[in-house]
Amino acid sequence: MRYFLLALTISILMTCNTYAAPCYGTAMPKQKEIDAGLQYYSIFKRYQEHEAGKLRSGQEFVLLSYGVFDWLSIDAKGGAGFIKQHPLGRDEIDYPTFLGGGYGFRLRLYEKEKVKAVFGFQHVSVHPYSIYAGGVKHKAVLDDWQVSALASYALGKFTPYLGTRWSRAGYIHWVDGQRDLVKSDLTKSWGLIAGLDIPLSSKMWVNIEGSWFDSDAAALSLNYRF
DSSP states (O other): OHHHHHHHHHHHHTTSOOOOOOOOOSOOOOTTOEEEEEEEEEEEEEEBSTTOOEEEEEEEEEEEEEEEETTEEEEEEEEEEEEEEEOTTSOOEEEEEEEEEEEEEEEEEEEETTEEEEEEEEEEEEEOOOEEETTEEEEEEEEEEEEEEEEEEOBTTBEEEEEEEEEEEEEEEEETTEEEEEOBOGGGOEEEEEEEEEESSSSEEEEEEEEESSOEEEEEEEEEEO
């Protein structure tokens, strides 16, 4: 069943645009368990296609993951975020913080002793406040999607992990009602993921994660298992 879901997800995404979001790591809830948390995710730099410049974003979320099976979790998040988009040769456009949310799932592909391997799919959408500049209304949406593969190895109490993802970042914006979509630089679609789970108790842990090459970004979350 898990390999069917993996093949189906890859088949669907091969026909779609894929983007980027935090990967959560390899700590998954077991069947009927619930993980909850608070997360901050910052995109420091993401270059866009056709010399459209670059963008930045900061996002705060409440996290919720449910273990459908020991090897499958459904992930959801809700919160808020902002977008800062910098076109070449022009001033940066600053969209103030407003609503955001996302969803996804993770499949545990392998687990033996201290080693785990996880495939993930995540999506996040950020809808900041619209702004007026020079009498013109600007509205924007940041759509982040991705597929990822991570592997971890438990070192005592700490669990570091490494992996890769295929991602792009979509900036949808409207100028006086005229819609345009700018995708991230296609040559920067593959990224490196590195993270660390740090236990605070038997049920609580901190997750730290960074990404490079597809985007310069970092995530920090505090998590609790029910």
